[in-house]
Amino acid sequence: MASPRATGRQRPPLSDGDAHARQKQAAATAAAELIEDGMRVGLGSGSTVAYLLPAIAARGCEGLRCVATSTATEKAALALGLRVEGLDQVGELDIAIDGADQIDPEGWLVKGGGGAHTREKIVAAAARRFVVIASAEKDVRELTAPVPLELLAFGVQRTLAMLAPARLRGVPESPDGGLIADYLGPVGDPQALASRLSATPGVVDHGLFASTMVSTVMIARETGVEVRTGAKPD
């Protein structure tokens, strides 16, 4: 095919949004190739996963059993003809694939931009292999706030005071009745912050995912999809 230079036609410059969308699709398409007949598959949530679902459906694998991490993912997967069941019906998963908001050089993640991090963490932990798919801007030198939180409604103002600085996000509650909030302070050592958040009464779960949960990271750039091996053995 002739290049824009050879034909003299100028391609309009890509906006960041166009580039990110194209990269999300590339990472999702690469990850879908890991899906094989009969697999039990955890499906994450968000706009990157929105590209993953049709890519999985297009593979035409037989006997897939999927578990969704959000009602949006469940609806989209069912509409594509994928079989979706509860995690307790399916049990251990062969693979879970999900997006991320930030990925640091050690493989720690911030997730929960869509407020689904509690279910996402449960599904990731249920999978023998956890694969993270992302566009290039998610690859960061160090993790920063906001770190998503899911909080019990009971005594939430006291919980927020213990987590300060933190605030409610003002979005609908999770399907499990939790309030979605964000921790807004320094992150520093993610393990130390994760321990502090987990130890705070009223915190259902937080969006820091330890590098030891992650098997593979696929980061799409304009030059191709970089595949990194995570700390969790396949």
Ligand code: 5RP
């Ligand atoms: C939702 C998540 C998403 O995976 C994360 O926010 C990334 O979203 P996107 O793919 O839309 O950039 O954790 O709770």
